[in-house]
Amino acid sequence: MKKKYIAILIILAILSLFYFYKYTDTESKEHKIHIKVFGTEYQFWDNARVWLQLLDDNNQPINNATCFVQIFYPDNTIFVNFSGMNFLGNGIFAYDFTAPNISGVYMVITKCTIPKLEYNITYVNITYDGFECGTINCGYGWSDYWYLSGRADITTLGGAYNGSYHLRLRANNGWAERPVNNLNDVVNPILFMWVKTYSFEANEYAYAYFWDGSWHLLRRWVDGEDDNVYKIYSFNLSGYSLGNNIIAFESDMSGLGDFFYVDDIKIQAGIKSYYIANETEYFIVRGSGELHISPRDTTEDVSINILS
Ligand SMILES: [Ca+2]
Numbered sequence: 689m690k691k692k693y694i695a696i697l698i699i700l701a702i703l704s705l706f707y708f709y710k711y712t713d714t715e716s717k718e719h720k721i722h723i724k725v726f727g728t729e730y731q732f733w734d735n736a737r738v739w740l741q742l743l744d745d746n747n748q749p750i751n752n753a754t755c756f757v758q759i760f761y762p763d764n765t766i767f768v769n770f771s772g773m774n775f776l777g778n779g780i781f782a783y784d785f786t787a788p789n790i791s792g793v794y795m796v797i798t799k800c801t802i803p804k805l806e807y808n809i810t811y812v813n814i815t816y817d818g819f820e821c822g823t824i825n826c827g828y829g830w831s832d833y834w835y836l837s838g839r840a841d842i843t844t845l846g847g848a849y850n851g852s853y854h855l856r857l858r859a860n861n862g863w864a865e866r867p868v869n870n871l872n873d874v875v876n877p878i879l880f881m882w883v884k885t886y887s888f889e890a891n892e893y894a895y896a897y898f899w900d901g902s903w904h905l906l907r908r909w910v911d912g913e914d915d916n917v918y919k920i921y922s923f924n925l926s927g928y929s930l931g932n933n934i935i936a937f938e939s940d941m942s943g944l945g946d947f948f949y950v951d952d953i954k955i956q957a958g959i960k961s962y963y964i965a966n967e968t969e970y971f972i973v974r975g976s977g978e979l980h981i982s983p984r985d986t987t988e989d990v991s992i993n994i995l996s
Pocket residue numbers: 818819820848849850851852853854951952
């Protein structure tokens with residue numbers, strides 16, 4: 689009796705090969721492209737499909753590619769010789785065909801060409817706080833408000849560097865921290881801040897930290913530089929793990945008459961804007977996989993199927 693097969697739904701976990709190519713760009717920063725090739729299992733005369741997905745290193749689909757597929761019969765002769773694949777959206781390209789009546793494993797080779805991208809870099813202030821709203825949520829480029837504890841406040845007292853307000857820490861328990869927006873895709877971020885200290889004695893300190901998964905000391909202020917005059921400090925953040933980051937300050941002085949002030953804190957960094965550099969230059973990204981084809985009326989050579 690003829691058996692009825694339910695649709696072959698189970699996608700074989702076909703080889704997924706990842707190929708890495710560089711976009712050339714003005715900063716020679718690496719940009720990776722990921723290609724995953726999928727086939728599945730079909731029977732003779734099925735409408736069959738192989739497809740692939742192209743993603744960049746931010747897992748965003750690459751849609752401006754041109755992709756071709758080559759399919760080999762189980763005896764390694766050519767069945768499809770680099771036919772164009774159809775773009776379906778979201779970085780997915782597919783090739784549809786009628787499954788031939790030769791059972792076995794078909795090797796699939798894909799090749800995509802992607803226009804080369806370059807980018808311009810514009811340096812801007814991506815994070816800033818001058819404290820001029822007088823509370824914990826001024827400025828821009830931050831992912832949350834300031835968290836203040838102990839003797840830490842935003843005040844007009846003591847003379848701001850710019851405007852009326854600044855951040856002030858006193859005594860031995862002041863702590864101020866604020867998380868910044870994701871810095872993952874910026875170039876050469878540099879942290880600037882204006883700081884002044886006053887009335888430090890020996891063994892009195894204040895600290896600036898940067899968190900990138902663990903805390904790193906940016907600078908320690910000590911007795912002898914506590915002249916109550918604002919000075920600018922800069923810290924190159926390129927060497928840290930950029931993504932989820934926090935800037936923090938801590939006071940470790942003796943009393944309420946010892947002062948650490950911060951104003952006009954900012955991160956300056958390069959922002960990338962991509963463009964197609966040259967219509968005649970392309971990257972080639974290759975991938976491979978396989979699909980299985982089996983007879984309609986027998987379970988022979990069918991590795992995975994569902995019977996009703
Ligand atoms: Ca200010």
